[in-house]
């Protein structure tokens with residue numbers, strides 16, 4: 001059954017129930033409040049539900065985290081939409097969260113824009129903060145984290161700050177020629193969908209993202225998918241991975 005992000009009204013209600021943030025100047029009732037964070041992640045890692053007295057809405061399930069990796073244009077976003085539809089995950093695209101920061105004129109906006117145009121990687125603390133906020137707001141404990149981590153530094157930052165590791169890592173393996181073709185035809189008006197940026201992004205992918213993929217291969221968490229073929233053909237390789245985990249991820 002499809003699970004989309006929950007209604008805005010529901011988000012606001014939940015945000016309102018959280019304690020005010022003492023360390024953040026941007027939100028009066030910020031989810032990144034240290035005590036809340038520790039409580040949430042203690043519960044996530046121990047599986048022990050929080051009590052009303054803990055100051056945040058009680059949750060009952062440990063997170064099930066999937067990292068979705070692959071070069072630019074390999075089809076990560078496209079396949080994530082299918083996974084959401086079939087298996088009911090909350091899809092968190094790191095790139096989309098960063099683009100939202102640019103659009104909302106946040107303090108990091110211009111730095112993020114410059115970094116994306118150059119095909120480089122935004123500092124880990126910024127991206128992890130955005131992901132953490134979405135995860136804390138989510139009523140759904142099954143997360144598809146799309147396009148992150150993009151470097152070993154990203155990976156370590158996530159694991160340290162969140163005190164969590166992915167359960168599953170997908171790698172969409174696609175030849176460069178095909179990725180370039182797809183990105184140049186993507187037609188979403190993205191500042192990075194041009195030949196100069198894509199060339200830089202492919203170099204960054206090779207140098208920084210492949211080591212992350214190797215790390216998870218060594219840890220037995222990696223599922224390598226041949227990303228050439230029709231969207232449906234590719235999804236038929238993805239489906240059994242989640243079907244096998246369905247009981248665990250429920």
Ligand SMILES: Nc1ncnc2c1ncn2[C@@H]1O[C@H](COP(=O)(O)OP(=O)(O)O)[C@@H](O)[C@H]1O
Nearest residue numbers: 072073074075076077078182185186229230231
């Ligand atoms: N299997 C496929 N075959 C051909 N084109 C595809 C396929 N999967 C996705 N695309 C197209 O390629 C482009 C990049 O896909 P996207 O899902 O945005 O990739 P990524 O998130 O990895 O950059 C999009 O225009 C998408 O419609």
Ligand SMILES: O=c1ccn([C@@H]2O[C@H](COP(=O)(O)OP(=O)(O)O)[C@@H](O)[C@H]2O)c(=O)[nH]1
Nearest residue numbers: 072073094095115116119120121122147148
């Ligand atoms: O964790 C992330 C995810 C994305 N980006 C930046 O955002 C761009 C676009 O990422 P996205 O995942 O949207 O691109 P895709 O691979 O889907 O084309 C990347 O090239 C990076 O500059 C980043 O710095 N860190």
Ligand SMILES: [Mg+2]
Nearest residue numbers: 076077095147
């Ligand atoms: Mg994408």
